[in-house]
Amino acid sequence: MILVTVGTQKFPFDRLLKMVDELIDEKVIIDNVLGQVGYSSYKPLYYNSFDFKPESEMNSMMKNADILITHAGVGSIITALQLQKKVIVVPRIKHYGEHVDDHQLEIAEAYYQKGFIALAKNKDQLAHLLKNVHDIKFQQYKTEKSTILSSIQDFIEKI
Secondary structure, eight states: OOEEEOOOSSSSHHHHHHHHHHHHHHSSSSSSSSEEEETOOOOSSSEEEEEEOOHHHHHHHHHHHHEEEEEEEEEEEEHHTTTTTTTOOOOGGGGSSSSSHHHHHHHHHHHHHHHEEEEEEHHHHHHHHHHHHGGGGOOOOOOSSHHHHHHHHHHHHHH
16 A cells, blocks of 8 residues: 655645556556645545544554655654655655745755655656665664754754
8 A cells, every 4th residue: 555645734735646646547556545635735536535634543554554655744754764664755846836945855855865765856756666666775764863864853843
């Protein structure tokens, strides 16, 4: 099962939800998909979705997922990494009106550089990663705080 998450901030992420729908329609994604739409106006056509769930339910869904496709929210990423899930991050991008700045892109690139996640900025990259996700060698995440992770968390807390 693939779980798609967009977080709880009041920013829509229609672009990600549409990409997943299109990849299901194109048969790139053949797994079951469950998606959190949050504050997005787009409602998926080809997969079940919900607005929000309590944290305990989200954690349970993450545990049951094989792959997580998520925005670049630190909480979503860290939870998935602690559960040793294959994580594909699609960051919100300011240019598309998905956030006020590009901090999600910076966060995603930091985790990608460490080898913890796969990074997709568009539908073609997401399709490629989904076709090859089981061959990607992810670094194992350790819960100890590294300098870069502490810096990222400090940055997020200031926002």
